[in-house]
Amino acid sequence: MRAAAVPFDVSLTGTGSRLQRALLAATLAVGLVALYMAFVYAPKEATMGDVQRIFYFHVGAAWTACLAFFVVFLGGLAYLRTRDRRWDALALSSAEIGVVFTTITLATGSIWAKPAWGTWWTWDPRLTTTTVLWLIYVSYLILRGAIDEPERRASFAAAVGIVGFVDVPIVFLSIRLWRTIHPVLVKSQGFDMEPPMVHALLAALLACTLLYAYLLLVRTSLERRRLEVEAARQALGFHQG
């Protein structure tokens, strides 16, 4: 009997790869345009100088992290409602990508803070709540690794993903709720920037969102294959590895 006759799919090539390639091409194209706009098209900021150009992808990464954690929240709700492990796979993939983008946000913010504020780090409300957000989702990933039983792992992770999302609006509102030295980007009149800077920011937001979509597709596909291999191992009577 050939492996192809087994009722589970054990190939890594399959549906979704065309969409992945299209998303990768779009991400690269928009990413290059966004980099051009951040470095060339957007004018030099009068007070901060060139270091302000960090801001475009810093904000893009922060936005993408919030989007990723929103998907974790939705995936958790959907899993608890349906008990379908595909939702859990989506939530896990999105949490991992969210942690990557939060890491970028914290690192680039810290690098920007040194010339702007004269220090690499300060316990400002925005920085503190963002660090708490990072810790929540790192804990989410550690928790998953600590529970062996798949159903229990998925249920606990869904609960953490749902409760953890509470910190996202707190991060957003932190610069309005408490006294802060963090710049306020959006005011009641709109963006507090020159129009070319707004265009560069929008391009960076789009590039980061496309990158997130691409990574989510790749990571979810990997997780789905892992579940298939797990099912194959169980059918064959292999030990869990």
Place this chain on the structure above:
Amino acid sequence: MGDLWYLALAYAVIWAVLLAYLYSIARRQESLRQEMKAIEEALEGGSGAEEEADEAEPFLTLVQGEGVPREGLARARRAGRGGRGSR
């Protein structure tokens, strides 16, 4: 240190974090691919062994060194012939 140094450092960090994540995904994909290959080999090897002799070695050895119980392979084969699915 000038502004440009911080700018370069920030973008280097962005690329480094993204590339490290892509590398980790690629490694996991490769590990999964090897595991799939091992399963396929076990299925193919198990089929031949069953036809040749039932008194032969009771366990087939996988590439990664794990034993595959004969009954597990038989169950997978039955499933492959249109029996119950694994999911």
